Amino acid sequence: MTTDHVPPGPSPSADKTPLQVLLPQVLPALVIGVAASLLYLGISALAEEFEHVLWDDLPDALGIGGHSSLWIIIMLTATGIAVGLVVWKVPGHAGPDPASMGLGGVPLALVVVPGLLLASMLALAGGVSLGPENPIIASNIALTYWLGRRVAPTVPGAAWVALASSATIGALFGTPVAAALVISEALVGQPGRGSLWDRLFAPLVAAGAGAMTTQLLADPSFDMGLPPLTDPGWADLLAALVIASAAAVFGLASCYLFPYVHAAFRRLRHPMVMLPLGGLALGLLGALGGPLTLFKGLDQTRELTSSVGSWSSGELAKLAAVKLVALLVAASCGFRGGRIFPAVFIGAAFGLFAQALVPEVHPAVAVSSAVLGVLLATTRQGWISLFTGAVLASSPAMLALLCLASLPAWLIVTGRPQLELDHQGRALH
Known part of the structure; x- marks a missing residue:
């Protein structure tokens, strides 16, 4: 965007x-x-x-x-x-x-x-x-x-x-x-x-x-209750670099698919065909992924991160993949809404998936780095991506890691298709 x-x-x-x-x-x-x-x-x-x-x-x-x-x-x-x-x-x-x-x-x-x-x-x-x-x-x-x-x-x-x-x-x-x-x-x-x-x-x-x-x-908060990172080391930096880059690649998949999924729905022409069919597709995806993959995703992200270690890597991979496809379908078929909050959930699920594969990775590093990578891919806004990743961890020590992790992730996404199209349905770069 x-x-x-x-x-x-x-x-x-x-x-x-x-x-x-x-x-x-x-x-x-x-x-x-x-x-x-x-x-x-x-x-x-x-x-x-x-x-x-x-x-x-x-x-x-x-x-x-x-x-x-x-x-x-x-x-x-x-x-x-x-x-x-x-x-x-x-x-x-x-x-x-x-x-x-x-x-x-x-x-x-x-x-x-x-x-x-x-x-x-x-x-x-x-x-x-x-x-x-x-x-x-x-x-x-x-x-x-x-x-x-x-x-x-x-x-x-x-x-x-x-x-x-x-x-x-x-x-x-x-x-x-x-x-x-x-x-x-x-x-x-x-x-x-x-x-x-x-x-x-x-x-x-x-x-x-x-x-x-x-x-x-109200009581707005992006604090996900993750354990704070107090003394980052070289291993944390390596994890942040790898996870942010991998998450950026994962998020880019939706950007490459976006023009094709959007064009498929546009061929249906009428909103009373596009949106009900899109809703049905989202319903099937929700049935597959479960309640956590519904809605805008901020409360669901908090629920997901409140139980670090209780999800298997397979469950987390399914949550991230289903939510990514759901975001792609919802943005393509004509529903009115933004992509930032769902992308935060996708990143959190991807980060916890990485942490489940390598338990030595600190949860705050995994989640913040992955959110950074997915947001860079889907929004192409560096400052917002960095800001959101930092506030999720509520840990000042994460900021330096995220600044460095954003660099290879940005090299991956820059010049690539965005999760936004022009008025002719072509991907913006």
């Missing part, structure tokens, strides 16, 4: 001091940060409530096991039908083909937002292997751009896009650091006056407001 099209914040004017330029940006950035977080939390809360109804209350009322193979197949197929109806009938058709959507992008028409959010909420509640990030960011950009252009038409549209993107990323990760990394990566090679921190100022305010709102109203 590229962020090449995420623009920077406003540039300082030649006849104003930096202070005169930056101070007026604080209030709108704060408002956008809070609003972006509230939209994210609201959609997440609705999805969680609906999830309880679909996976707990309804099967209990019917006397069916909520996580039985039969119910998984029924629910994922029904979710495909429901999302298909939204894409088909709701104005705006839930936005463009999600296979060509990255983090950010040009503002969508306002009419698209309700259908996009509804389709995303249904997918989250129904157990589809996608996260909320892409639809939430796209919706916040559309709303912020529309309102900003009316309240302050002289402000460049790129500034509103940057603020909305930063605010939502801060809200999603519960910290402004992730947003700063994404925006700074997007600033490379783009024209603009003033220092980097001048250009990051307003996006960081928005990201901080979004992150604090999420922290105050």
